[in-house]
Amino acid sequence: MHPAFAGLVTIVIGVGGCLCYFWLSNQFLDKVLFPAKGPNAGRNINRANLIRPWLFLFPALFALSLYLAYPVVETIRLSLTERVTQTDGTTVYEFVGLKNYAQMSSDPKFWEAMFNNMFWLIVVPALSTAFGLLAAQLTDRISWGNIAKSLIFMPMAISFVGAAVIWKLIYDARPPDTSQIGVVNAIYVGLTGNDPVQLLTVPFWNNFFLMIVLVWIQTGFAMVILSAALRGIPEETIEAAIVDGANPFQIFFKIKMPQIMGTIVVVWTTITLVVLKVFDIVFAMTNGQWGTQVLANYMYTQLFVSRDWGVGSASAMVIMLLVTPILIWNVRNARKEMR
Amino acid sequence: MFPTPIQKRPRAAQITYQTLVPLALILWLLPLLAVGLFSIRPLSDFTNGNYWGMPSSFEFFTNYGKVFFESDMPRYLLNSLLITVPTVIGAVALSCMTGFALGIYRFRGNLLIFFMFIAGNFVPFQILMVPVRDLTVNMGLYDTKIGLVLFHIAFQTGFCTLFMRNFIRALPYELIEAARVEGIAEWRIFWYIVLPLMRPAIAALAVLIFTFIWNDYFWAVVLTQGPDAQPVTAGITSFNSQFVAQYHLMSAGSIVAALPPVIMFFAMQKHFIAGLTLGAVK
Numbered sequence: 231m232h233p234a235f236a237g238l239v240t241i242v243i244g245v246g247g248c249l250c251y252f253w254l255s256n257q258f259l260d261k262v263l264f265p266a267k268g269p270n271a272g273r274n275i276n277r278a279n280l281i282r283p284w285l286f287l288f289p290a291l292f293a294l295s296l297y298l299a300y301p302v303v304e305t306i307r308l309s310l311t312e313r314v315t316q317t318d319g320t321t322v323y324e325f326v327g328l329k330n331y332a333q334m335s336s337d338p339k340f341w342e343a344m345f346n347n348m349f350w351l352i353v354v355p356a357l358s359t360a361f362g363l364l365a366a367q368l369t370d371r372i373s374w375g376n377i378a379k380s381l382i383f384m385p386m387a388i389s390f391v392g393a394a395v396i397w398k399l400i401y402d403a404r405p406p407d408t409s410q411i412g413v414v415n416a417i418y419v420g421l422t423g424n425d426p427v428q429l430l431t432v433p434f435w436n437n438f439f440l441m442i443v444l445v446w447i448q449t450g451f452a453m454v455i456l457s458a459a460l461r462g463i464p465e466e467t468i469e470a471a472i473v474d475g476a477n478p479f480q481i482f483f484k485i486k487m488p489q490i491m492g493t494i495v496v497v498w499t500t501i502t503l504v505v506l507k508v509f510d511i512v513f514a515m516t517n518g519q520w521g522t523q524v525l526a527n528y529m530y531t532q533l534f535v536s537r538d539w540g541v542g543s544a545s546a547m548v549i550m551l552l553v554t555p556i557l558i559w560n561v562r563n564a565r566k567e568m569r
Numbered sequence: 570m571f572p573t574p575i576q577k578r579p580r581a582a583q584i585t586y587q588t589l590v591p592l593a594l595i596l597w598l599l600p601l602l603a604v605g606l607f608s609i610r611p612l613s614d615f616t617n618g619n620y621w622g623m624p625s626s627f628e629f630f631t632n633y634g635k636v637f638f639e640s641d642m643p644r645y646l647l648n649s650l651l652i653t654v655p656t657v658i659g660a661v662a663l664s665c666m667t668g669f670a671l672g673i674y675r676f677r678g679n680l681l682i683f684f685m686f687i688a689g690n691f692v693p694f695q696i697l698m699v700p701v702r703d704l705t706v707n708m709g710l711y712d713t714k715i716g717l718v719l720f721h722i723a724f725q726t727g728f729c730t731l732f733m734r735n736f737i738r739a740l741p742y743e744l745i746e747a748a749r750v751e752g753i754a755e756w757r758i759f760w761y762i763v764l765p766l767m768r769p770a771i772a773a774l775a776v777l778i779f780t781f782i783w784n785d786y787f788w789a790v791v792l793t794q795g796p797d798a799q800p801v802t803a804g805i806t807s808f809n810s811q812f813v814a815q816y817h818l819m820s821a822g823s824i825v826a827a828l829p830p831v832i833m834f835f836a837m838q839k840h841f842i843a844g845l846t847l848g849a850v851k
Contacts, residue, residue, distance in 0.1 A: 241654065241655050245658060260755075290667040308699060378594055380838060384834070385601075386834075387831045389784030391805060392823055446597075446600070451845065454842050455845065530698075546699075550693055550696050557688055
């Protein structure tokens with residue numbers, strides 16, 4: 231069977247299954263279990279309505295507990311155990327307490343990853359938000375602003391790997407005295423006449439070159455959200471500032487910025503979350519060599535190269551711990567909104 | 570009108586503004602322009618070191634033809650399509666239902682479940698890797714598209730539910746009350762009243778999820794291998810090792826791989842941005 235056809239059949243079965251579930255379960259509840267007639271009609275309607283939300287929720291809850299809740303618990307367990315292959319070939323998991331965490335914290339590569347992640351966490355959200363704000367402000371007042379916005383936003387639609395592949399070419403270096411294929415080196419050699427530099431192996435600064443890729447992608451996101459916020463600012467406040475003789479910088483930093491602070495925070499945290507999980511770019515460009523390791527790639531290496539499931543899971547827990555404050559803050563905000 | 574339109578500013582300011590913005594824009598898109606230029610060059614340009622001058626001939630059809638007919642690229646693209654479309658349909662369908670349940674009904678545990686969805690939204694996906702991989706292997710779904718689709722649906726449902734619930738909450742509740750007074754069955758209310766009103770949200774969400782899933786790389790590497798099931802994001806790395814140092818083909822391949830979500834973005838820009846704004850602000 232042709233794969234496209236097989237795919238189509240799967241979609242039809244899946245969608246049909248969803249519809250069937252939805253329709254049949256509701257019919258069953260209304261017609262068979264608690265019919266809205268007979269002596270207990272009123273009570274039955276109430277009971278049916280108590281159950282109904284769970285009918286709607288069940289498929290999603292089932293999927294989430296299977297693919298989200300169970301794996302989280304399982305990873306916590308794995309991070310506390312060691313996989314031991316016994317003499318008869320079977321593997322068992324032995325509880326070892328915090329040994330994996332201890333082993334991880336004595337690994338210099340782990341601390342390199344932690345340090346780099348912190349560096350990423352400071353640079354990428356700051357630069358993306360700043361560039362986004364700048365782009366939103368600059369494109370707001372030109373006639374072809376919307377086209378410019380689409381173009382700035384375009385990298386957002388490209389996958390991280392795709393971007394990494396493209397940027398790898400941009401950072402490429404050829405032997406000295408030949409034409410440079412990498413844009414950066416072509417410009418650098420053309421301007422200074424120095425020998426080309428292998429940008430991705432320059433200690434410390436290569437981290438920065440990887441971050442630029444993510445900034446390039448995320449700026450569009452920041453711009454779109456912030457530009458919507460900028461448009462929402464009441465014009466009277468700006469008019470008043472102009473009448474009072476404020477200059478454009480004062481208007482921007484003292485009138486506009488404070489009014490969109492909430493949105494800036496949202497953009498900042500969203501990008502922070504992306505950064506904490508950054509994997510594709512590092513994996514595709516340097517694979518953590520030359521001092522560019524980050525936590526997500528460290529975990530991947532532990533699991534698939536060293537085959538150490540305990541330490542890998544432990545480093546996954548570290549990422550989870552770093553995300554937890556943002557998670558709690560968001561749930562709290564959602565709660566405040568409800569009241 | 571405030572602020573002063575750029576046309577009414579002094580001449581010098583206007584000129585600097587109007588040249589600097591396009592210049593910055595070109596710099597911003599330089600990586601894409603460079604790759605686009607490479608992708609239409611003949612191989613001889615690369616051996617001669619003619620990277621930045623005029624291409625000696627335009628090989629658009631030869632290069633892209635090779636990508637489409639002499640590599641695994643079409644299979645990867647098809648795989649991506651077959652993974653992305655069912656995921657979008659599944660995640661949107663599930664989240665319409667959960668969003669309806671959480672947005673319309675007041676029942677015990679409503680808030681708790683909603684907070685669980687929010688929390689699930691923030692769980693870093695790496696933490697799920699080992700168990701999900703084991704689960705997929707045990708179900709016999711490793712290296713299949715279905716395995717990837719099932720996981721993506723489950724994982725995206727958290728975000729989609731958040732999105733849908735907030736959207737449904739903003740709908741006028743009187744509509745539903747009126748329908749209830751008329752004695753319409755609950756599933757008909759969902760199907761005939763709420764669902765048609767959710768169309769803009771569905772469109773926005775579908776476009777958003779489409780790009781998310783199309784661009785996923787991590788799970789593609791974790792749950793699949795080889796050209797039978799791998800999507801194009803994972804395929805592009807094997808494509809590049811197949812055509813190593815053939816920059817014209819690597820460039821053309823990168824562009825082909827990146828094109829579908831970009832086209833999607835330009836075609837559905839309004840929905841895409843509406844989706845991002847709704848998702849971020851709420």
